[in-house]
Amino acid sequence: MQSTRAPAPAFLPVANRIRNFSYAIRNIVAEARRVEAQGTRVRYLNVGDPVAFGFRTPPHLIEAVARAVADGHNGYGPSAGIPSAREAIAEELAARGFPVPADRVFVTAGTSEAIDLVMTALAEDGAEVLVPMPTYPLYTAVIAKLGARARFYRCDEARAWEPDLDSIRAAITPATRALVVIDPNNPTGASYSAATRRALVEIADRHGLVLLADEVYGDLGYEGPVPSIGSLDPDAPIISFSSLSKAYLAPGWRTGWMGIGRSPRLDEVVAAVAKLADGRLCSTVPMQYAIPAALRGDRSHQAAFRAALEERAAITAEYLNAVPGMTCARPRGGFYAMPRVSLPSGRTDEDYVLALLRATGVLCVYGSGFGMRPEDGYFRVVFLAPPAELRDIYAMVADFTQAYLRN
Numbered sequence: 001m002q003s004t005r006a007p008a009p010a011f012l013p014v015a016n017r018i019r020n021f022s023y024a025i026r027n028i029v030a031e032a033r034r035v036e037a038q039g040t041r042v043r044y045l046n047v048g049d050p051v052a053f054g055f056r057t058p059p060h061l062i063e064a065v066a067r068a069v070a071d072g073h074n075g076y077g078p079s080a081g082i083p084s085a086r087e088a089i090a091e092e093l094a095a096r097g098f099p100v101p102a103d104r105v106f107v108t109a110g111t112s113e114a115i116d117l118v119m120t121a122l123a124e125d126g127a128e129v130l131v132p133m134p135t136y137p138l139y140t141a142v143i144a145k146l147g148a149r150a151r152f153y154r155c156d157e158a159r160a161w162e163p164d165l166d167s168i169r170a171a172i173t174p175a176t177r178a179l180v181v182i183d184p185n186n187p188t189g190a191s192y193s194a195a196t197r198r199a200l201v202e203i204a205d206r207h208g209l210v211l212l213a214d215e216v217y218g219d220l221g222y223e224g225p226v227p228s229i230g231s232l233d234p235d236a237p238i239i240s241f242s243s244l245s246k247a248y249l250a251p252g253w254r255t256g257w258m259g260i261g262r263s264p265r266l267d268e269v270v271a272a273v274a275k276l277a278d279g280r281l282c283s284t285v286p287m288q289y290a291i292p293a294a295l296r297g298d299r300s301h302q303a304a305f306r307a308a309l310e311e312r313a314a315i316t317a318e319y320l321n322a323v324p325g326m327t328c329a330r331p332r333g334g335f336y337a338m339p340r341v342s343l344p345s346g347r348t349d350e351d352y353v354l355a356l357l358r359a360t361g362v363l364c365v366y367g368s369g370f371g372m373r374p375e376d377g378y379f380r381v382v383f384l385a386p387p388a389e390l391r392d393i394y395a396m397v398a399d400f401t402q403a404y405l406r407n
């Protein structure tokens with residue numbers, strides 16, 4: 001029988017919101033695969049995954065997960081997380097100076113899901129959220145998905161990438177709901193001064209904004225763990241986020257958390273997040289057993305990891321600052337740097353990054369993927385590779401950049 005249906009369109013339509021949902025860190029991989037298919041070795045300096053560079057998940061965390069699976073903890077768990085994990089997180093936050101009751105802790109599929117849940121709870125159509133520029137791109141992607149609006153505040157490269165407090169104050173409107181603070185920072189590697197941190201808390205408190213404190217790199221300050229920003233005023237409206245992904249070397253487990261401050265102003269947020277958490281049932285249960293093991297157990301791997309990162313940060317700043325036409329602020333924590341190349345007029349950061357990739361196989365992410373202006377020439381480097389390999393990579397970057405800037 002002949003079909004009477006009209007010919008199918010090439011593509012069935014998807015929701016409009018997808019147009020504004022962008023995550024450059026992974027989007028750029030498609031081009032890297034093409035370069036690889038042509039026979040060039042690609043050095044993936046785009047994703048901040050320490051395990052991909054040979055850093056090992058601590059064995060006592062792996063044992064805790066293996067034991068949980070063997071002991072039959074394979075069913076659904078409570079939406080907010082298993083009690084032992086929530087208690088360990090509450091203790092950890094208290095030890096960092098930010099006492100949060102365990103019933104205001106939620107275990108999530110990485111910090112990423114915590115960000116999604118809280119933004120969904122806070123930001124609706126027309127709401128505004130203050131986001132650093134440059135930013136970790138998940139924030140702008142989720143805000144766009146929700147139909148809310150990201151308002152960027154400047155971070156100043158000339159002052160070690162500290163947030164510009166005046167630009168935060170100037171961006172606040174009656175529609176502003178939240179202030180995102182990432183410290184230590186991805187993508188800049190900054191760690192903020194005590195005075196800046198105090199001012200950020202004061203701004204959030206005074207204007208009734210929820211301070212979303214992204215502290216996933218909190219244990220990776222080179223001078224040692226950075227106190228939670230909530231320690232400056234535990235009664236301010238602050239939510240602290242972290243996970244096992246970075247400082248506990250288990251990003252694939254998708255295990256993170258948020259601690260919602262004790263301020264009664266946040267009670268409705270707690271209720272909203274609890275409702276949303278019910279809807280996605282729970283985060284992966286066996287991995288939650290690694291949380292008490294991580295937070296109450298041996299952390300000696302962290303000192304070694306911090307030392308390895310500090311060495312790589314120093315190499316990164318030294319080599320990239322030696323490239324004519326390039327500057328790079330020295331990171332103070334985490335494993336990212338945000339160098340800048342003085343582009344000839346008419347060229348964008350994406351042009352530079354793609355040309356670098358095609359010529360050398362070195363894959364970085366262009367600064368405009370983090371909210372920077374394309375013509376400003378910023379790009380982000382993940383410096384987790386071993387020191388000798390980093391030196392080789394930076395030598396290639398230097399040769400390429402000199403030729404690129406000459407043409």
Ligand SMILES: Cc1ncc(COP(=O)(O)O)c(C=O)c1O
Binds near residue numbers: 113244
């Ligand atoms: C600043 C920042 N926040 C959140 C995340 C997401 O981490 P998770 O693996 O905990 O979802 C990352 C990952 O790179 C990050 O850099």
